[in-house]
Amino acid sequence: MLPDRRKRLIVVAGPPCSGKSYLAEILANHTGIRHLEMDAIRARLMPESRHAKPDRDIAYRTMHFAAELLLSAGHSAILDATYMPVEHRLELEGIAEFTGSPLFIIECRVSPETAIVRFGMRAQHAAVDLTPARVHWLSAHYPLYGKGFIHDSDLQREPDLAGIRAYLIEGTPVPDCKWSESACGAVEPCIEGASEPWPAQPVGASLVTEHR
Numbered sequence: 001m002l003p004d005r006r007k008r009l010i011v012v013a014g015p016p017c018s019g020k021s022y023l024a025e026i027l028a029n030h031t032g033i034r035h036l037e038m039d040a041i042r043a044r045l046m047p048e049s050r051h052a053k054p055d056r057d058i059a060y061r062t063m064h065f066a067a068e069l070l071l072s073a074g075h076s077a078i079l080d081a082t083y084m085p086v087e088h089r090l091e092l093e094g095i096a097e098f099t100g101s102p103l104f105i106i107e108c109r110v111s112p113e114t115a116i117v118r119f120g121m122r123a124q125h126a127a128v129d130l131t132p133a134r135v136h137w138l139s140a141h142y143p144l145y146g147k148g149f150i151h152d153s154d155l156q157r158e159p160d161l162a163g164i165r166a167y168l169i170e171g172t173p174v175p176d177c178k179w180s181e182s183a184c185g186a187v188e189p190c191i192e193g194a195s196e197p198w199p200a201q202p203v204g205a206s207l208v209t210e211h212r
Helices: 020-031 038-045 053-072 086-099 112-121 132-141 161-170 206-211
Strands: 009-013 034-037 077-080 103-109 149-152
Touching (some): 009 020, 009 086, 020 077, 020 103, 020 161, 034 038, 034 053, 038 053, 053 077, 053 086, 086 103, 112 132, 149 161
Parallel strands (some): 009 077, 009 103, 034 077, 103 149
16 A cells, blocks of 8 residues: 555544544555554453543553554554543654654544444443543544544545555655644543543653653
8 A cells, every 4th residue: 555665653543433443444454554552452451441541541651652662663553542632642742753753643533423323333332431421522622633634434434545545655744743732722521421530631741751
């Protein structure tokens, strides 16, 4: 699918039920690039986890470390996670800078109505703390970057592989810190019916400070 062996850090991000993992898996199959999924990593490391924020933070950091090892060895990586909290975007931008890897963002969009329908059709989502109210809020308020490749899963389920290929070959990588800037101020409120409070996300970058 890609004509060159240039390493790339490819992120498939978006709110729950937007088709991230489906797109990332298809992209990995077509490119041969390693696909790292945050939910799968959390389930493997902490099978009894409630998927609370501390557990998600551990899974993000594990995924980022695996990506750093791949990139440092000259390989590309596809990362698949929500990436709403700004600190996770900052960490990944630091890894991209440290390893000299161009960062490409593929954002999956979904309407709140479609997200809730999909959520209701799933037997069990990996994020056990998800509720219809939270799914609705995340899809309505997700901090989109808007300058990478956009996949609107309301309009088409199957990814535009030709468009993604053109973006990864000819598109402009994300400039330093521009992706994280788009998430500044994005916090989840406490919503009635959620299984746990949603605290404000602190702005931090633990991996960035190690790399700079």
